[in-house]
Amino acid sequence: MNFNIPFMRFRIMASILSLSLLVISVASLGLRGLNFGLDFSGGTLIEVSYEEAADLSKVRDLMTNNGFDDFQVVNFGSNSDVLIKVADKDGNSQLGDIIFNFLQEADSKTELKRIEFVGPQIGSELRDQGGLGMLVALGMILLYVAFRFQYKFALGAVAALAHDVLIILGLFSIFAWDFDLTVLAALLAVIGYSLNDTIVVSDRIRENFRGERGFEPEEIVNRSLNQTLSRTLITSFTTLLVLFALFFFGGEMIRGFSQALIIGVLVGTYSSIYVVANMLLALSITQEDMAIPEPEGVEFDDMP
Amino acid sequence: MNRFSFWKYGLILFVLGIGIIYSLPNLYPSKPAIQVAYTDSGKSADQSLLNQVNEILNSNQILSESTGLKENNIVAKFNSFEDQLAAKAALQKNLLDEVIVALNLEPSTPQWLRDIGAGPLKLGLDLSGGVHFLLEVDIENALDNRLESLLNEYRKKFRDKRINVESSKKDDQDIVFSFISDEDYSKALKIISEDNVTATGALLYDLKPNAIRNLVQLAFSKEAIKELRDYAVGQNLMTLRNRVNELGVSEPIVQRQGSSRIVVELPGVQDTTAAKKIIGKTANLEFRLEASSTASRLRKEEFWFQDERNGSADLEKNIIVSGDRVTNAISGFDESGFAQVNITLDMQGGRAMQKATNGNIGRRLGVLFVEQKNKSVLSLDENGNEVIKQSSYIEKKIISLATVQAVLGTAFRITGVGSPQEASELALLLRAGALAAPMKFVEERTVGPSLGKENIELGIQSIIIGLLSVVAFMLFYYRWFGLAANFALLANVVLITGFMSLLGATLTLPGIAGIVLTIGMAVDANVLIFSRIREEFKAGLDPQSAINEGFSRAFVTIFDANVTTLIASLVLYTIGTGPIKGFAITLSIGILTSMFTAILGTRAIVNLMYGNKNIQELRV
Numbered sequence: 001m002n003f004n005i006p007f008m009r010f011r012i013m014a015s016i017l018s019l020s021l022l023v024i025s026v027a028s029l030g031l032r033g034l035n036f037g038l039d040f041s042g043g044t045l046i047e048v049s050y051e052e053a054a055d056l057s058k059v060r061d062l063m064t065n066n067g068f069d070d071f072q073v074v075n076f077g078s079n080s081d082v083l084i085k086v087a088d089k090d091g092n093s094q095l096g097d098i099i100f101n102f103l104q105e106a107d108s109k110t111e112l113k114r115i116e117f118v119g120p121q122i123g124s125e126l127r128d129q130g131g132l133g134m135l136v137a138l139g140m141i142l143l144y145v146a147f148r149f150q151y152k153f154a155l156g157a158v159a160a161l162a163h164d165v166l167i168i169l170g171l172f173s174i175f176a177w178d179f180d181l182t183v184l185a186a187l188l189a190v191i192g193y194s195l196n197d198t199i200v201v202s203d204r205i206r207e208n209f210r211g212e213r214g215f216e217p218e219e220i221v222n223r224s225l226n227q228t229l230s231r232t233l234i235t236s237f238t239t240l241l242v243l244f245a246l247f248f249f250g251g252e253m254i255r256g257f258s259q260a261l262i263i264g265v266l267v268g269t270y271s272s273i274y275v276v277a278n279m280l281l282a283l284s285i286t287q288e289d290m291a292i293p294e295p296e297g298v299e300f301d302d303m304p
Numbered sequence: 305m306n307r308f309s310f311w312k313y314g315l316i317l318f319v320l321g322i323g324i325i326y327s328l329p330n331l332y333p334s335k336p337a338i339q340v341a342y343t344d345s346g347k348s349a350d351q352s353l354l355n356q357v358n359e360i361l362n363s364n365q366i367l368s369e370s371t372g373l374k375e376n377n378i379v380a381k382f383n384s385f386e387d388q389l390a391a392k393a394a395l396q397k398n399l400l401d402e403v404i405v406a407l408n409l410e411p412s413t414p415q416w417l418r419d420i421g422a423g424p425l426k427l428g429l430d431l432s433g434g435v436h437f438l439l440e441v442d443i444e445n446a447l448d449n450r451l452e453s454l455l456n457e458y459r460k461k462f463r464d465k466r467i468n469v470e471s472s473k474k475d476d477q478d479i480v481f482s483f484i485s486d487e488d489y490s491k492a493l494k495i496i497s498e499d500n501v502t503a504t505g506a507l508l509y510d511l512k513p514n515a516i517r518n519l520v521q522l523a524f525s526k527e528a529i530k531e532l533r534d535y536a537v538g539q540n541l542m543t544l545r546n547r548v549n550e551l552g553v554s555e556p557i558v559q560r561q562g563s564s565r566i567v568v569e570l571p572g573v574q575d576t577t578a579a580k581k582i583i584g585k586t587a588n589l590e591f592r593l594e595a596s597s598t599a600s601r602l603r604k605e606e607f608w609f610q611d612e613r614n615g616s617a618d619l620e621k622n623i624i625v626s627g628d629r630v631t632n633a634i635s636g637f638d639e640s641g642f643a644q645v646n647i648t649l650d651m652q653g654g655r656a657m658q659k660a661t662n663g664n665i666g667r668r669l670g671v672l673f674v675e676q677k678n679k680s681v682l683s684l685d686e687n688g689n690e691v692i693k694q695s696s697y698i699e700k701k702i703i704s705l706a707t708v709q710a711v712l713g714t715a716f717r718i719t720g721v722g723s724p725q726e727a728s729e730l731a732l733l734l735r736a737g738a739l740a741a742p743m744k745f746v747e748e749r750t751v752g753p754s755l756g757k758e759n760i761e762l763g764i765q766s767i768i769i770g771l772l773s774v775v776a777f778m779l780f781y782y783r784w785f786g787l788a789a790n791f792a793l794l795a796n797v798v799l800i801t802g803f804m805s806l807l808g809a810t811l812t813l814p815g816i817a818g819i820v821l822t823i824g825m826a827v828d829a830n831v832l833i834f835s836r837i838r839e840e841f842k843a844g845l846d847p848q849s850a851i852n853e854g855f856s857r858a859f860v861t862i863f864d865a866n867v868t869t870l871i872a873s874l875v876l877y878t879i880g881t882g883p884i885k886g887f888a889i890t891l892s893i894g895i896l897t898s899m900f901t902a903i904l905g906t907r908a909i910v911n912l913m914y915g916n917k918n919i920q921e922l923r924v
Contacts, residue, residue, distance in 0.1 A: 115750040118746075122438065137871065241774055
């Protein structure tokens with residue numbers, strides 16, 4: 001497939017789109033925050049399964065009758081599986097056992113699928129660690145890209161990553177999806193994935209800047225984007241194939257994970273086309289930026 | 305030129321061979337098994353127990369596939385779950401509390417694979433079912449107790465040396481003494497300075513003397529706190545290990561995590577309430593005076609004591625101090641070289657001890673060890689079937705009975721305790737009585753067996769569906785080149801499984817997601833290479849050179865792109881907990897193996913297809 005799409009003609013529009021998405025995301029994060037899952041909020045979660053479709057209102061009544069007031073009861077995966085979440089500020093590790101006991105008393109065929117208890121300090125620690133980890137990953141990647149390419153690329157790459165991560169976080173905030181450890185893992189995987197795309201595009205931009213003189217930067221960037229487009233689309237497609245397999249067949253426990261990654265792949269594909277290129281042009285990249293002969297290729301000459 | 309040297313084919317075959325061999329054990333199903341160990345954790349299973357087990361199985365006509373000794377256990381494998389359960393029931397009925405019988409699954413890896421260290425993938429708790437506990441050791445509390453008893457020790461010392469203390473108090477993490485005279489101040493400072501060393505030779509206190517106001521302020525030094533923490537966590541770890549042994553779980557994990565946390569993982573445990581009770585239980589100690597022979601029957605109790613001629617001794621009913629007041633106990637030697645045990649109590653305990661021993665010098669003081677135990681009893685249920693019933697009872701026995709020589713306070717010693725080994729055992733019992741510092745559950749994750757099984761099934765299902773759809777797409781889009789990429793993809797899945805088994809990495813549900821994700825992303829390298837080949841071919845290169853150029857020019861890009869994903873997954877590994885670590889591991893291994901298979905593997909296949917042929921057309 002040969003493409004000749006004038007991507008850069010739409011770059012102002014793309015910038016407006018990106019910026020407005022970012023503003024909405026940041027606003028939602030600031031106003032509504034994230035709907036932290038158990039890992040980060042702390043509390044108790046219990047999943048049970050019944051032989052037949054579960055009567056949620058009965059389970060709720062049982063909870064209320066046993067003195068619980070701050071809890072959620074929902075179906076999980078199928079209508080015979082029930083998930084109960086209890087927000088608990090005191091960090092009582094016995095709640096799960098207590099709840100399961102009275103559920104089983106009410107219906108002896110209740111089967112325990114899982115209990116998770118996360119104490120309040122563990123929750124906040126995981127939150128801090130997660131946030132810190134994200135920053136460390138971004139920082140290290142910035143260094144690597146700056147070392148392998150040039151700082152303007154590094155800025156472009158990190159801008160693209162921040163763009164992707166913020167928009168995914170924003171969506172999780174707007175729709176109040178559960179944000180737990182698996183979603184954090186997905187976010188870091190998105191960072192890896194989106195960067196993968198970004199590097200392929202940057203690599204081509206660099207190569208074209210070096211190889212051909214006398215063209216406008218905008219034209220070179222545009223050509224590079226077109227040259228890498230079929231690869232970008234195919235890779236996104238195959239990755240989406242497996243992610244949808246996970247989303248539909250992998251079960252409820254990793255649905256949040258695959259959901260975050262699906263959004264991440266879509267946003268990441270867009271950002272590798274527009275955000276990086278836009279940043280490079282905004283930082284007015286020139287032929288001279290590429291002029292330093294890098295040791296590229298030397299140490300790899302003997303490969304295939 | 306488009307060459308591909310022989311050694312590269314050799315390397316590929318070699319790596320693939322290793323991958324295949326080490327992933328083989330995963331194809332053999334695991335067998336239901338039981339694990340038998342002596343209840344007494346000091347005793348390891350031996351030939352006589354093995355014979356006993358075999359006899360019991362034979363007499364009950366239960367067919368076992370194999371029985372044998374493995375570490376401290378007897379392991380018996382069966383062909384069916386019915387046999388496994390029947391064997392457990394039979395063994396428990398015959399041996400009752402002498403042994404602990406645990407159900408588990410044993411891999412049926414053939415001997416030749418086991419000989420080279422191959423074994424199936426370890427499954428995380430989210431796939432195997434079981435419990436994960438995270439306990440936090442309350443160091444603050446232990447530290448507070450230490451400071452309290454230290455304050456008392458010095459008050460006593462100063463009193464003995466006739467040093468006038470104006471005021472003494474514990475202030476948060478500090479102890480503050482103030483003195484009226486300069487002379488008392490310098491004497492006290494000298495005494496404190498002399499003690500100012502830990503067991504390892506570091507400074508024990510951060511000392512802040514104030515000569516103008518005759519104030520001495522001291523707090524534990526960083527090193528001392530660290531030593532205390534290590535001691536407390538180590539001690540609790542040991543106690544927990546002993547307790548977990550009682551549960552009869554196969555392959556439990558009891559490990560320190562970070563500075564003051566302990567992880568306990570019990571694969572396969574269903575009854576978490578019982579597990580928590582045992583892990584959280586405290587064996588206890590009681591210090592009581594020996595009852596005088598004339599004391600009324602209402603005021604004394606008889607306890608088992610092995611050192612006494614008639615095997616028992618009478619103690620008063622009144623408890624002076626219980627084990628939670630013991631802050632430390634170490635064995636050592638007295639002036640004449642006999643073994644002794646030094647005991648330290650906290651302030652409250654010291655005060656009670658002082659009150660009780662005052663006026664009772666010459667009487668004997670007993671140390672009572674109190675433990676909650678479980679007993680199994682055979683009984684008949686309403687249908688007349690034999691069932692084993694568990695009941696818990698409290699066992700109390702005297703572990704030491706010694707004459708009081710002086711009024712005792714927070715720190716005292718028991719001499720005449722026998723051999724140095726006996727002394728250290730006594731010290732251990734005294735310490736084990738109460739945990740070195742209290743612990744609380746800060747995290748718990750329980751996964752039922754049905755959910756574990758479900759997770760495996762769903763995971764494998766999504767791997768297969770993901771793999772098939774990618775394979776179909778590649779074949780459709782790239783034809784022959786796609787076929788090469790697909791072989792590489794399959795090799796990649798084999799390599800990931802093989803290397804994870806080889807490294808003993810644990811597979812978790814997010815780990816399976818990592819494999820699925822790798823499958824989708826691994827073809828990226830091939831897509832890059834193929835696009836490049838097509839471009840070079842279109843630019844006018846002949847097919848062979850186009851292939852060569854495509855591979856070599858795409859390499860740097862692939863390398864850079866993968867290193868960054870690797871960075872992200874390494875960060876994930878360091879911040880993640882169990883299941884997330886599993887994701888980071890599969891992702892990292894997947895990146896490395898996919899680079900190998902996508903670059904070298906695909907090249908090998910492409911060259912086998914096109915290598916030495918004179919072709920004019922390339923369909924990429």
